[in-house]
Amino acid sequence: MNDELHTNEPTGPLENRWTRQRFDMGLVNPTNRKKYRIIVVGTGLAGAAAAASLGELGYRVKAFCFQDSPRRAHSIAAQGGINAAKNYQNDGDSVWRLFYDTIKGGDFRSRESNVYRLAEISASIIDQAVAQGVPFAREYGGLLANRSFGGAQVSRTFYSRGQTGQQLLLGACQALYRQIATGTVEMHPRTEMLELIVSDGRARGIVTRNLVDGRIEAHTADCVVLCSGGYGNAYYLSTNAKGCNTSAIWRAHRHGALFANPCFTQIHPTCIPQSGNYQSKLTLMSESLRNDGRVWAPLHAADISRNPAELPEELRDYFLERRYPAFGNLVPRDIASRAAKEVCDAGHGVGPEVNGRRLGVYLDFSAAIAELGESVIRERYGNLFEMYQRITGEDPWRTPMRIYPASHYTMGGLWVDYNLMTTIDGLFAAGECNYSDHGANRLGASALMQGLADGYFILPCSIGNYLARHEPGQISSDHADVRNAVAAVRARIERLLNAPAAQHPPEVFHRRLGQLLWDHCGMSRDPAGLQQALQELPRLREAFWREVKVCGSGAEFNQVLERAGRIADFLELGELMCLDALARNESCGSHARTDHLTAEGEVQRNDADYSYVAAWEYSGDPGAPKLHREQLHFEFVRPSVRSYK
Amino acid sequence: MKLRLHIWKQADSHSAGRFETFDCSDVSPDMSFLELLDELNEELIAGGRDPVAFDHDCREGICGACGLMINGVPHGPLQATTTCQLYLREFSAGDEITVEPWRAGAFSVIRDLVVDRGALDRILQAGGYISVRTGSAPDGNTLPVPKEDSERAFAAATCIGCGACVAACPNASASLFVAAKIAHLGLLPQGQPERDMRARTMLAQMDMEGFGFCGNQRECEVACPKEIRIDVIARMNRDLYRSLLRRS
Numbered sequence: 001m002n003d004e005l006h007t008n009e010p011t012g013p014l015e016n017r018w019t020r021q022r023f024d025m026g027l028v029n030p031t032n033r034k035k036y037r038i039i040v041v042g043t044g045l046a047g048a049a050a051a052a053s054l055g056e057l058g059y060r061v062k063a064f065c066f067q068d069s070p071r072r073a074h075s076i077a078a079q080g081g082i083n084a085a086k087n088y089q090n091d092g093d094s095v096w097r098l099f100y101d102t103i104k105g106g107d108f109r110s111r112e113s114n115v116y117r118l119a120e121i122s123a124s125i126i127d128q129a130v131a132q133g134v135p136f137a138r139e140y141g142g143l144l145a146n147r148s149f150g151g152a153q154v155s156r157t158f159y160s161r162g163q164t165g166q167q168l169l170l171g172a173c174q175a176l177y178r179q180i181a182t183g184t185v186e187m188h189p190r191t192e193m194l195e196l197i198v199s200d201g202r203a204r205g206i207v208t209r210n211l212v213d214g215r216i217e218a219h220t221a222d223c224v225v226l227c228s229g230g231y232g233n234a235y236y237l238s239t240n241a242k243g244c245n246t247s248a249i250w251r252a253h254r255h256g257a258l259f260a261n262p263c264f265t266q267i268h269p270t271c272i273p274q275s276g277n278y279q280s281k282l283t284l285m286s287e288s289l290r291n292d293g294r295v296w297a298p299l300h301a302a303d304i305s306r307n308p309a310e311l312p313e314e315l316r317d318y319f320l321e322r323r324y325p326a327f328g329n330l331v332p333r334d335i336a337s338r339a340a341k342e343v344c345d346a347g348h349g350v351g352p353e354v355n356g357r358r359l360g361v362y363l364d365f366s367a368a369i370a371e372l373g374e375s376v377i378r379e380r381y382g383n384l385f386e387m388y389q390r391i392t393g394e395d396p397w398r399t400p401m402r403i404y405p406a407s408h409y410t411m412g413g414l415w416v417d418y419n420l421m422t423t424i425d426g427l428f429a430a431g432e433c434n435y436s437d438h439g440a441n442r443l444g445a446s447a448l449m450q451g452l453a454d455g456y457f458i459l460p461c462s463i464g465n466y467l468a469r470h471e472p473g474q475i476s477s478d479h480a481d482v483r484n485a486v487a488a489v490r491a492r493i494e495r496l497l498n499a500p501a502a503q504h505p506p507e508v509f510h511r512r513l514g515q516l517l518w519d520h521c522g523m524s525r526d527p528a529g530l531q532q533a534l535q536e537l538p539r540l541r542e543a544f545w546r547e548v549k550v551c552g553s554g555a556e557f558n559q560v561l562e563r564a565g566r567i568a569d570f571l572e573l574g575e576l577m578c579l580d581a582l583a584r585n586e587s588c589g590s591h592a593r594t595d596h597l598t599a600e601g602e603v604q605r606n607d608a609d610y611s612y613v614a615a616w617e618y619s620g621d622p623g624a625p626k627l628h629r630e631q632l633h634f635e636f637v638r639p640s641v642r643s644y645k
Numbered sequence: 646m647k648l649r650l651h652i653w654k655q656a657d658s659h660s661a662g663r664f665e666t667f668d669c670s671d672v673s674p675d676m677s678f679l680e681l682l683d684e685l686n687e688e689l690i691a692g693g694r695d696p697v698a699f700d701h702d703c704r705e706g707i708c709g710a711c712g713l714m715i716n717g718v719p720h721g722p723l724q725a726t727t728t729c730q731l732y733l734r735e736f737s738a739g740d741e742i743t744v745e746p747w748r749a750g751a752f753s754v755i756r757d758l759v760v761d762r763g764a765l766d767r768i769l770q771a772g773g774y775i776s777v778r779t780g781s782a783p784d785g786n787t788l789p790v791p792k793e794d795s796e797r798a799f800a801a802a803t804c805i806g807c808g809a810c811v812a813a814c815p816n817a818s819a820s821l822f823v824a825a826k827i828a829h830l831g832l833l834p835q836g837q838p839e840r841d842m843r844a845r846t847m848l849a850q851m852d853m854e855g856f857g858f859c860g861n862q863r864e865c866e867v868a869c870p871k872e873i874r875i876d877v878i879a880r881m882n883r884d885l886y887r888s889l890l891r892r893s
């Protein structure tokens with residue numbers, strides 16, 4: 001592959017680009033569409049929306065998910081809301097403002113054309129969801145309600161209480177169910193993609209494992225769409241679902257799809273801390289809690305075990321209010337997370353000791369309760385208080401909550417051009433699994449917007465454009481490239497089942513990987529730590545392949561085998577995350593390099609040298625990928641410094 | 646603390662199952678019920694024994710994947726709580742706990758505690774949607790929806806499709822699940838054009854899948870982790886009768 005990346009974005013005025021691109025796109029005659037087969041992997045917001053919309057157009061779609069039902073994809077857990085530039089509030093919002101907020105929130109590390117298109121499409125998503133029967137919050141007059149969210153001064157977030165992701169996903173899945181009933185979409189639940197089939201440089205299908213009976217099957221198609229979500233589970237503990245994994249995109253990466261900005265991972269500040277080594281996941285609590293809660297830690301490390309309610313004011317350090325007097329407890333996610341880490345690293349963390357460390361700070365509502373009364377706080381956060389109590393067994397009405405940051409979302413993912421096509425011809429990536437719109441940091445309520453924009457509105461156009469240039473027809477199931485892909489999957493399963501010194505369950509390696517990434521490629525990074533991780537990761541990978549113990553066989557329902565395969569891919573991706581973090585000698589958004597901070601300790605961008613997307617090519621050796629750069633050109637906005645002092 | 650678990654083990658849908666007993670020592674009350682099974686499984690795998698299969702994913706009570714009969718109660722002793730949100734502090738040291746899969750004719754056992762809930766998806770495919778083509782929607786504020794209707798629709802739409810209602814029902818009926826979807830869509834103006842047909846086709850599919858009828862035992866609403874109330878079933882019946890009368 002040569003060094004140049006073609007973004008295939010249109011030129012000219014920003015507001016005309018998407019319209020122009022759609023006009024320039026090729027079209028497939030409606031009667032010919034049924035001759036084309038499209039594979040969609042994943043049924044979250046992007047995948048369900050894409051499969052349904054492509055089915056409506058008349059293409060023959062095969063959709064796959066590893067869950068037992070498409071409706072269980074992890075988009076379902078998104079709480080907050082979805083942004084759209086409707087300006088229903090008459091507060092000065094516009095497509096241009098949503099575009100600017102998003103690109104600034106991403107710390108100027110995303111592509112102008114893509115982000116503008118996202119903002120432009122946002123309004124249609126709301127219309128679509130309302131027509132499907134998504135029960136958004138409404139005003140007494142019956143019109144749609146909005147709330148405000150971080151990183152914006154206008155009120156443009158649409159929501160369904162704390163379950164916006166659930167309601168939007170059910171809407172998309174209902175559209176999908178309709179197409180399944182119509183016969184345009186063939187749904188394959190409990191089926192996991194384990195390999196991509198590439199033939200003559202084109203993505204022509206996938207190899208799957210039926211998770212119920214272990215059957216390995218090849219599915220061929222005219223193009224393949226990956227909507228398989230983010231890789232936040234690389235950290236082991238995260239707010240992701242247990243099944244979230246990188247395998248689909250990692251398999252594609254190994255076939256030549258470039259992986260962009262793998263080190264841009266979002267760590268969310270308000271999660272319930274780990275309580276012990278048995279911990280399997282971390283639970284996010286809405287960011288809105290920071291509106292009324294005050295974050296603090298004991299001023300003196302000697303006081304960390306004292307009852308917080310009894311610790312006098314002068315012995316508390318309200319570190320966010322102290323360091324960021326203007327924004328206080330409402331600083332953006334990355335800044336709040338990093339500050340909590342620094343306090344705990346300095347020995348002021350609270351809560352139970354796990355592996356010799358106390359990782360937690362207080363989120364205290366006592367001042368708000370005294371000022372506003374218990375009933376107001378209960379109305380605002382009652383359900384969150386209840387959830388906290390259920391998980392921790394502590395009563396947040398009497399003792400301050402404990403919070404600590406956790407891995408939440410990944411901005412990085414497969415590199416895609418303006419048409420959401422990866423560097424493999426005919427392989428598309430949409431939703432969280434591509435890198436496209438959030439730069440180095442995603443704003444709240446933007447993930448749902450992106451997944452649905454990609455699935456409902458962008459892919460149906462760009463896939464038609466791609467197929468219009470190709471004669472319909474799938475490669476035969478006994479084509480050498482199909483047979484080889486199937487053989488590779490079988491060989492890998494055999495290897496996982498027969499490690500030479502099998503002794504540890506796969507989770508043992510996943511936890512070690514997670515700890516390494518969390519310590520060295522988490523909220524703050526430095527060259528020495530990253531180099532240390534890069535030395536240890538290949539050893540960990542070797543140990544995994546030597547010692548992983550997988551019970552049972554490949555020809556049955558085998559959850560241990562499923563997990564082992566996913567962890568094997570995370571172990572390779574982890575190395576790429578560290579390499580990317582080491583190569584980006586600047587701080588920006590979520591990527592905070594401690595050797596590139598301002599005198600006040602804030603992230604310091606280096607636009608002269610790093611205003612690019614780092615797109616990595618797999619070389620056969622996970623430790624030596626090749627870097628390609630997509631230079632970012634800002635024609636319409638001027639990169640500025642984010643300040644929250 | 647120590648707990649003794651009696652867990653249903655079954656190799657696949659064709660094999661007979663049986664209970665196996667596992668002793669878990671040194672478990673923390675702060676552990677979740679599924680984390681207890683995780684720990685047990687790691688021990689079993691390391692010892693070369695067959696781990697316990699169970700469905701789970703988000704572990705925050707929203708995806709609906711998990712669902713165990715714990716001491717005969719769907720999702721265990723806590724009201725309005727999914728299995729993944731159940732913590733061991735709800736049990737006492739020395740407790741014996743029986744863990745079974747959902748039991749219903751329409752849910753065959755895939756392995757151990759994992760059942761096939763595909764029938765629920767097929768019911769939704771039979772009409773649990775509003776037919777709207779992508780791109781054809783009018784502006785979202787064209788059609789005002791009274792706040793109260795919207796909130797009632799939302800309450801019904803919070804169903805996570807876990808199947809606890811079926812497991813709790815003496816008739817293994819999916820009425821609460823079906824009715825929740827019919828109420829969600831039928832309470833909104835967008836859902837009116839297909840309202841009559843929806844009740845007929847979804848209920849016909851429920852019948853075909855082998856679920857029983859509603860006998861007003863109300864076990865489902867007690868078991869529902871999202872507290873969906875059985876008034877939605879009354880609404881569903883009204884929709885069905887109305888549609889039959891109108892058709893005749």
